Amino acid sequence: MGKLIQCSxxxxxxxxxxxxxxxxxxxxxxxCYYIRHNIYLMQKSLFDQDFAVWFRDELEMPETAGKMxxxxxxxxxxxxxxxxxxxxxxxxxxxxxxxxxxxxxxxxNLPTRKKQKIKADNYLRxxxxxxxxxxxxxxxxxxxxxxxxxxxxxxxxxxMGVVYANLGDLVRAAEAFSQAYEKNKNPExxxxxxxxxxxxxxxxxxxxxxxxxxxxxxxxxxxxEEFDRIYEExxxxxxxxxxxxxxxxxxxxYVDEYYEKVNGYIKQWKDAYRDEISI
Numbered sequence: 001m002g003k004l005i006q007c008s009x010x011x012x013x014x015x016x017x018x019x020x021x022x023x024x025x026x027x028x029x030x031x032c033y034y035i036r037h038n039i040y041l042m043q044k045s046l047f048d049q050d051f052a053v054w055f056r057d058e059l060e061m062p063e064t065a066g067k068m069x070x071x072x073x074x075x076x077x078x079x080x081x082x083x084x085x086x087x088x089x090x091x092x093x094x095x096x097x098x099x100x101x102x103x104x105x106x107x108x109n110l111p112t113r114k115k116q117k118i119k120a121d122n123y124l125r126x127x128x129x130x131x132x133x134x135x136x137x138x139x140x141x142x143x144x145x146x147x148x149x150x151x152x153x154x155x156x157x158x159x160m161g162v163v164y165a166n167l168g169d170l171v172r173a174a175e176a177f178s179q180a181y182e183k184n185k186n187p188e189x190x191x192x193x194x195x196x197x198x199x200x201x202x203x204x205x206x207x208x209x210x211x212x213x214x215x216x217x218x219x220x221x222x223x224x225e226e227f228d229r230i231y232e233e234x235x236x237x238x239x240x241x242x243x244x245x246x247x248x249x250x251x252x253x254y255v256d257e258y259y260e261k262v263n264g265y266i267k268q269w270k271d272a273y274r275d276e277i278s279i
Contacts, residue, residue: 010061012026012054018034022126028091032085036092036096040118041119041126061088068081083101117152124159151183153184154181155180165196174197177189190209190223193209195223198224198227
């Protein structure tokens with residue numbers, strides 16, 4: 001899970017798998033750690049009867065398993081489940097558990113649109129992009145958004161742009177970033193809008209950005225310079241990656257072929273560099 005956790009309870013031979021975040025846990029301590037560090041993601045649907053069975057069979061905690069089965073089948077909410085789990089071992093003290101409870105209560109008191117956005121943001125953070133899009137669209141269509149500020153709208157559209165960019169849909173990504181900047185005037189939204197246009201090869205559209213938003217052309221040029229620098233760095237990484245891919249050739253015993261190709265790549269880079277600095 002990315003951190004060394006001292007476990008005094010039984011370690012499961014077979015882990016419980018949290019599908020949403022692609023995470024395996026092997027002990028009650030790891031369950032508690034997982035809950036705290038994914039607290040805004042917590043919802044009752046994240047747990048099921050298999051989770052209770054895992055507690056009984058793998059962790060040999062029949063009492064906790066029985067409580068979980070009753071809560072999952074009944075009217076108990078996520079707060080009851082989290083408190084039961086965190087109180088079933090000594091991983092967190094009373095103060096830490098109270099802090100977790102406070103976060104749950106504070107989240108519960110948020111307007112519906114903000115709770116939905118938190119849910120969508122967590123899907124984005126976990127790489128569940130399709131679910132994130134669905135949730136962001138659900139937020140935008142909700143009646144509660146009538147009470148939202150311009151900044152809230154801008155934040156949602158910006159994050160939708162991030163989702164679409166990760167899905168490789170640069171057209172929709174650019175549209176989302178454009179709508180975000182129109183609402184929030186956040187420089188980051190403008191930058192990502194220009195990046196999406198340039199990545200998609202829409203230089204004609206890029207040329208109209210200054211007029212579109214009424215901003216100085218120099219501002220757009222600075223963003224383009226940053227894009228060019230990042231793009232060049234990415235290309236250099238790709239070139240180095242060519243050599244990394246040749247390791248399989250070396251492992252197979254083709255030493256001469258390996259060095260021949262490596263020297264060929266290096267010669268290409270040297271020639272390209274000489275061409276760039278020649279006058």
